[in-house]
Amino acid sequence: MAIFIQQIVNGLQLGLVYALIALGYTMVYGIIKLINFAHGDVFMVGAFVGFFGYTVTKLPWPVALVIAMVTCAAIGVLNERLVYRPLRYAAKISALISAIGASFFLEYFCSLNFIFGPNYISVTLPLKVITWIIDGVRITNVQVIILVTVVVFLTLLQLLIFRTKLGAAMRTVSFDHDAARLMGVDVDKTISFTFAVGSGLAGIGGVLFGFAYPEIWTFLGVMTGLKAFIAAVLGGIGLIPGAVLGALIMGQVEIMTAAYVSSQARDAVAFAILIIVLLIRPSGILGRNEPEKI
Amino acid sequence: MMLEVKNLDVFYGNIRALHGISFEVNKGEIVTLIGSNGAGKTTTLRSISALNRIHGGEIVFDGKPITNLEAHRIVRLGISHVPEGRKIIGNLTVLENLMMGAFIRSDKAGIQESLEDVFTRFPRLKERAKQLGGTLSGGEQQMLAIGRGLMAKPELLLLDEPSMGLSPILVEEIFDIISRINKLGTTILLVEQNAFMALQVAHRGYVLETGRIVLSGPSAKLRADDQVRAAYLGEIA
Numbered sequence: 285m286a287i288f289i290q291q292i293v294n295g296l297q298l299g300l301v302y303a304l305i306a307l308g309y310t311m312v313y314g315i316i317k318l319i320n321f322a323h324g325d326v327f328m329v330g331a332f333v334g335f336f337g338y339t340v341t342k343l344p345w346p347v348a349l350v351i352a353m354v355t356c357a358a359i360g361v362l363n364e365r366l367v368y369r370p371l372r373y374a375a376k377i378s379a380l381i382s383a384i385g386a387s388f389f390l391e392y393f394c395s396l397n398f399i400f401g402p403n404y405i406s407v408t409l410p411l412k413v414i415t416w417i418i419d420g421v422r423i424t425n426v427q428v429i430i431l432v433t434v435v436v437f438l439t440l441l442q443l444l445i446f447r448t449k450l451g452a453a454m455r456t457v458s459f460d461h462d463a464a465r466l467m468g469v470d471v472d473k474t475i476s477f478t479f480a481v482g483s484g485l486a487g488i489g490g491v492l493f494g495f496a497y498p499e500i501w502t503f504l505g506v507m508t509g510l511k512a513f514i515a516a517v518l519g520g521i522g523l524i525p526g527a528v529l530g531a532l533i534m535g536q537v538e539i540m541t542a543a544y545v546s547s548q549a550r551d552a553v554a555f556a557i558l559i560i561v562l563l564i565r566p567s568g569i570l571g572r573n574e575p576e577k578i
Numbered sequence: 579m580m581l582e583v584k585n586l587d588v589f590y591g592n593i594r595a596l597h598g599i600s601f602e603v604n605k606g607e608i609v610t611l612i613g614s615n616g617a618g619k620t621t622t623l624r625s626i627s628a629l630n631r632i633h634g635g636e637i638v639f640d641g642k643p644i645t646n647l648e649a650h651r652i653v654r655l656g657i658s659h660v661p662e663g664r665k666i667i668g669n670l671t672v673l674e675n676l677m678m679g680a681f682i683r684s685d686k687a688g689i690q691e692s693l694e695d696v697f698t699r700f701p702r703l704k705e706r707a708k709q710l711g712g713t714l715s716g717g718e719q720q721m722l723a724i725g726r727g728l729m730a731k732p733e734l735l736l737l738d739e740p741s742m743g744l745s746p747i748l749v750e751e752i753f754d755i756i757s758r759i760n761k762l763g764t765t766i767l768l769v770e771q772n773a774f775m776a777l778q779v780a781h782r783g784y785v786l787e788t789g790r791i792v793l794s795g796p797s798a799k800l801r802a803d804d805q806v807r808a809a810y811l812g813e814i815a
Contacts, residue, residue, distance in 0.1 A: 449681065456667050456678055462629050463665035465649035466658075468682035468730070 286420030299535020304489030305512035306527035308482030314522040321383040324509015325390035330490025338410035345410040353487040360483025395502040407498035520568030587634030610768040610776040613786035619769040627659040658732030664723040668712025679729030696725040717748040773810035
């Protein structure tokens, strides 16, 4: 029993990191109906910036976390401005292909020696790991930090979207760009802001990922990003609660597969979920089946 | 003169939607643009709100040219556009929709006053304030769309087919409301297919046919015109 509960804890840790990434996919999809394939790579940049922050420049890790968040927000905004905005009202496939291009660019540019380099880097944790053993279940302070950080930022996000004027503007833009303009909403700025928030959350996810799984490299965002994307689809793409729910499920499924089936099967199961969801319920768990509006 | 449209040209690709139309709206008036489907009525309103690109001509509001402004700036000048199809934000509540109408304002007390005002005018919206916009009936959505337009406290209200899809009783009610909004000091540019009703509330009208203004004048004169009667009022000339 203790082993099973231990797996749930491990799955929760993974799911929480996925949630931070999945939110960015779903927010961007919600507002411009684009799968931002470069999002996983923004997450990777977050992991590196955080790592360099608390190792090379020896900043306290919460400061490094904020710097990673801001850097990623800036990259997200820049990416939208340079790559997606010129194609916003072009055929969807153009923007999608550009997103894949942006993704490759970030991966290979960051792999250059004078950026992050192409090698795996072992993360030296900026804090001493404390482990508590409760009824045979190991819980670490890193896991507690991850949980608290995710809960705090999810709460802030929820307040932003449902309690502020900016949040109302975001929801209006995600419904209809022209209607938003008629009410005086600057659609471009609102989209930039959405990218900033989504990418900032991915940056936080990157830093926390480095804490939890202390080995990072420049292609980290490919698989992790894809799984977070699957999580967003599973929960219902475009829906914020869906991203969190999907991510928590993905975390559990992956860890349970690794623990009880085979650790080699974990990626296969993730993609099997994507295929099954797309076949059976393409709108996701929380989504309603609606004909696609173009 | 509040609004002046001069030689407006709009193309969609190779198709010319507007052939240099000109018209004006004076302060305090209800002016209607009538015409059949595809005549260019909606395009005209969308051009004023800068949702469409304009290929020629000029639009002047309160003496200032507004031709090259971005869409989100137009409403700040005092032009509120209630669009075709109402564009109610389905996943926002009725109250949130109304508050979005006041997005450009920051005077809390004034916004509250406008909200009370809208609720007095449309008691139905007050009853349904907490409901999602998407769950309203067609008539309620039209009331919400007009209410939301009023929340910006506009000098000029652009209404695009407010009667569309409504039952005759509701159409009467909506036009009655339009008339009262005007009497309280808001100038209105009304686009309608329902020429009969439009010419009853409007002071003046323009008849639009395939992107050209073919006739204009006081409503009473248009109502008496044989061509208008034949083409738009369903009477035999």
